[in-house]
Amino acid sequence: MATRLRPSSKRCAVIGGSGFLGRHLVERLMDRGYTVNVFDIRQAYELPGVTFHQGDLCDRQALLLALKEVSVVFHCASPAPASDDRALFQRVNIDGTRTVIQACHEAGVQKLILTSSASVVFEGTDIKNGREDLPYAKKPIDYYTETKIQQEKLVLEACSKDQGFLTVAIRPHGIFGPRDPQLVPILVDTARRGKMKFIIGDGSNLVDFTFVENVVHGHILAAEHLKADSPLCGQAYHITNDEPVRFWDFMSQILEGLGYSAPRYHLPYTLVYGIALLLWLMAVLLRPLIQIKPTFTPMRVALAGTHHYYSCARAKKDMGYQPLVPLREAIVRTVESYPHLRKGA
Ligand SMILES: NC(=O)C1=CN([C@@H]2O[C@H](COP(=O)(O)OP(=O)(O)OC[C@H]3O[C@@H](n4cnc5c(N)ncnc54)[C@H](O)[C@@H]3O)[C@@H](O)[C@H]2O)C=CC1
Numbered sequence: 001m002a003t004r005l006r007p008s009s010k011r012c013a014v015i016g017g018s019g020f021l022g023r024h025l026v027e028r029l030m031d032r033g034y035t036v037n038v039f040d041i042r043q044a045y046e047l048p049g050v051t052f053h054q055g056d057l058c059d060r061q062a063l064l065l066a067l068k069e070v071s072v073v074f075h076c077a078s079p080a081p082a083s084d085d086r087a088l089f090q091r092v093n094i095d096g097t098r099t100v101i102q103a104c105h106e107a108g109v110q111k112l113i114l115t116s117s118a119s120v121v122f123e124g125t126d127i128k129n130g131r132e133d134l135p136y137a138k139k140p141i142d143y144y145t146e147t148k149i150q151q152e153k154l155v156l157e158a159c160s161k162d163q164g165f166l167t168v169a170i171r172p173h174g175i176f177g178p179r180d181p182q183l184v185p186i187l188v189d190t191a192r193r194g195k196m197k198f199i200i201g202d203g204s205n206l207v208d209f210t211f212v213e214n215v216v217h218g219h220i221l222a223a224e225h226l227k228a229d230s231p232l233c234g235q236a237y238h239i240t241n242d243e244p245v246r247f248w249d250f251m252s253q254i255l256e257g258l259g260y261s262a263p264r265y266h267l268p269y270t271l272v273y274g275i276a277l278l279l280w281l282m283a284v285l286l287r288p289l290i291q292i293k294p295t296f297t298p299m300r301v302a303l304a305g306t307h308h309y310y311s312c313a314r315a316k317k318d319m320g321y322q323p324l325v326p327l328r329e330a331i332v333r334t335v336e337s338y339p340h341l342r343k344g345a
Pocket residue numbers: 015016017018019020021022039040041042055056057058075076077078079080092096115116117118148171172173174175176181182
């Protein structure tokens with residue numbers, strides 16, 4: 001008779017482990033003595049001791065192979081927000097997350113840690129020191145965010161102490177750091193095309209940007225503190241650098257660090273938002289004929305021109321969270337990690 005091995009508490013799977021956050025998480029888990037399975041639609045690297053399972057998370061059978069004898073699952077897979085593909089977001093973030101939960105049940109997984117997003121409460125207007133009890137956005141800024149809300153609800157509602165299946169959601173904001181395919185590359189591309197000359201609004205809006213290693217730290221703390229008698233069960237936690245910064249100061253520091261000029265001229269927020277909305281509408285209408293990808297989407301303009309920073313007091317209290325890397329050091333390390341994006345490189 002086949003015996004089912006008891007999952008070890010240090011055997012985990014990272015769904016989306018080939019991605020920016022996922023790979024940093026895998027590396028840190030390995031340092032901490034975990035055995036790691038990566039599940040992803042692509043294999044982006046090789047690491048001794050890490051077992052790769054290539055597959056789509058909507059495929060339950062493929063997932064089950066990666067979850068065998070695993071006790072902790074980190075789910076940090078998602079289509080990129082910029083893909084702007086409604087059907088894909090629905091399929092992966094909502095239907096796929098249902099499949100992940102089902103596969104966890106079948107494989108006897110004990111803990112599921114979801115990477116959600118602080119944007120689940122953001123509607124394009126100011127949020128200052130927002131706490132986790134803010135209501136979900138009724139009008140999310142884009143379809144990516146809409147599906148992140150549904151995804152978070154699914155995971156938190158699946159938490160069941162009776163069934164021995166515990167869940168928690170981590171809500172990071174503005175993740176950056178080495179190997180990020182999004183923030184720094186988009187910023188540099190915009191600068192190289194001569195479009196980073198303007199500050200949207202008066203430039204005083206404060207935003208959280210969170211160094212990837214701090215986000216990883218929050219995920220591992222959550223996994224290790226998630227127990228049936230802990231307050232973490234079925235809850236969401238903001239994980240930030242706890243150092244809100246002016247959006248345009250942050251962008252300027254990255255740009256100047258890489259040898260580009262910082263934006264200097266101010267444009268009214270409503271004007272830029274209106275233009276971005278118009279361009280977005282045109283792109284949607286012309287989609288059957290040509291593919292236009294505007295740089296200044298309404299979502300990016302809203303993120304660039306409003307306050308949105310969050311309190312991580314709950315994570316400090318319930319899991320002893322403190323950011324490991326301060327913002328100043330995080331920016332220096334990030335800039336140094338992109339020699340190929342320096343001006344003139
Ligand atoms: N980057 C950011 O600023 C923020 C990201 N997040 C969340 O953090 C998580 C990780 O994001 P990043 O590392 O930035 O993104 P990423 O795009 O670098 O990584 C996502 C990974 O998911 C994989 N994936 C996508 N669809 C899949 C599928 N159907 N089956 C299996 N794997 C699939 C991709 O291949 C990729 O490796 C996502 O859930 C995202 O929503 C939340 C807040 C901010």
